[in-house]
Amino acid sequence: LGTRRKESGDGRVTIRDVARASGVSVGTVSRALNGYPDVSEATRERIARFAREMDYTPAAAARTLVLERSHVIGAVLETGEGHPDLQHPFFHGVLVGLQERIGAAGYDLLLFASAGSGFGPDSYLRRCHHHSTDGVVLMGEPDPAEVERLMRSRIPCVGVDLVLDGGNASQVISDNVAGAAMAVAHLAELGHRRVATITGLLETRPARDRLTGYRQELQRRGLPYRDDYVVYGDYYPDSGTEAIASLLALEEPPTAVFCASDLMALGVLRGAAAAGVSVPEQLSVIGFDDIMVATHSDPPLTTLRQDKHGLGVATAEALLERIEGAEDATPARTLPVELIARGTCAPAAEPDR
Amino acid sequence: LGTRRKESGDGRVTIRDVARASGVSVGTVSRALNGYPDVSEATRERIARFAREMDYTPAAAARTLVLERSHVIGAVLETGEGHPDLQHPFFHGVLVGLQERIGAAGYDLLLFASAGSGFGPDSYLRRCHHHSTDGVVLMGEPDPAEVERLMRSRIPCVGVDLVLDGGNASQVISDNVAGAAMAVAHLAELGHRRVATITGLLETRPARDRLTGYRQELQRRGLPYRDDYVVYGDYYPDSGTEAIASLLALEEPPTAVFCASDLMALGVLRGAAAAGVSVPEQLSVIGFDDIMVATHSDPPLTTLRQDKHGLGVATAEALLERIEGAEDATPARTLPVELIARGTCAPAAEPDR
């Protein structure tokens, strides 16, 4: 008896197979393999050996079902209208760090596309429940209503460059205001007094913070703040190109621009070239992120480096902390950014005019 | 009786709750919700209504357990030594398309880091079994031994830009040899006779194909092929910079270079600038991929566009086909590439010398 079901070719090897092979009950196998103390060393080893030889792999589904823990964490990358965020290099760096760190803790990453996509507008929350996700990380610009729903649930969340207010949520974020301030300071020290900024999407926390930092440092140094020196972008190259065109058309154009992303800075470089103004001689440019290609523009981009990998790792740790049930979880972590001076900034041509 | 377990606060709503609420058995709920024909419209609707109101979400784990189908597909992005492939822009485009298409079919994506990473060198195969993945897609440069193991299993696989020989595997790939040929043709038509190439990692199928295309077209046009015009790169920018330096140092340097990736082409642009040779006047450059930043280099990069999104979609479809059990699954799909002429190519300065 019992030989009926499993011997047929297809079969995955289950705990029962291991039990049968090692001549013990499934309960014992389970205990042995999960390191319970109440198993004799002898049996434990025998079981372990058989498990290895048979290449036994516990079925996650079964374990999830009984444990109510899946060891899967969901990653939500909301694709902003027309701009799949998955496309933005910044996120990849973060993903790598996240992946590494949770992988080391025995978790895997389930990638959620935008809620609207795919079959039916299933909310993230539903999808998390469906997969019994142990936690979620949110990146990009998720739908506020979705986020709200998630916050009301008891699923641990962490937002990357996102403000999350629920009790079960943490956030990790770069020090955007300090970064922006460093940019302005750098420019000011080069003698620039007319420094403009191209913002990111202002619905977005980092964009607002970067703008704040820009303003604060301007003020701290007694540099003039003008409304027409603030142009709104969307983080992507084209918006940079357009923005610089309008800035250059001003009666009194800026001598320096701080861009809220490298991609926009690249767009600026291009727009400047088109307009015949040379960087850095006639215009200093500074970006934000330090994506891979920043080194390879001409001239190479001066920028504020975000520790993308570190953000990913911090995200993982914030999440694990919550999952492991720390009630005193650190609600927010801020990572420093670093100014990388390359070739797009030069002393102001006319210190005074 | 029965009220005991579920009423307590925490509870997810299960099929049993829905059954109780709508006054039917769980079996009926299951059939109703899964669209079996043998349920009266009346009950089906009542059940559906309750399910919606209670925000019932079936537990994937339970369903996976019984159906032996998880509706999860695994994505393996092997991080080449020192170069996390997740970092290469090319893969993101593919991921987006893949994600979209399988999402539409009701599948989700599980992201596997490199086998080595994380806790223990668990093979991909084990991880797939563990999660009962319905299929796997392989990208980058996975460990051959791993691939071998996967091939021996019965899990449907598809490789992106990868040759997979198992019976349960398909592959989708850009027409790399045609693309390379188009590059050379373009250059030849501009009058270049001394055209070099910088290859990708030759362990990699696309790199070899691109080299082949380069050679073939050279030959077809009666242009000279010289060993010293072939420099080996690794797809990333720095290798391009180094390669162009050595090429420029040749006694008879090339007047044009075909690079097996945009990233390397960017590196070439930089190296050329450093060496004081102007692009495209003194050197024509052509890339491969058409990544986002290709438009924003100076000059903007002439390149061969790969349909990254299309590759992702095709990958998804190849996989779904296999999963749905088509024995006559198309083993390979090839997508065309397209020449995008931008600013890095110009007529050869000296048609003869």
Place this chain on the structure above:
DNA sequence: CTGTTAGCGCTTTCAG
């Protein structure tokens, strides 16, 4: 058309 039942692979009391 619907209820009942067995069982997916695993963990965890509870007895021995």
Place this chain on the structure above:
DNA sequence: CTGAAAGCGCTAACAG
């Protein structure tokens, strides 16, 4: 120290 048995949420025969 180990076996037996119940049950996680769900689907799929099988009766009625």
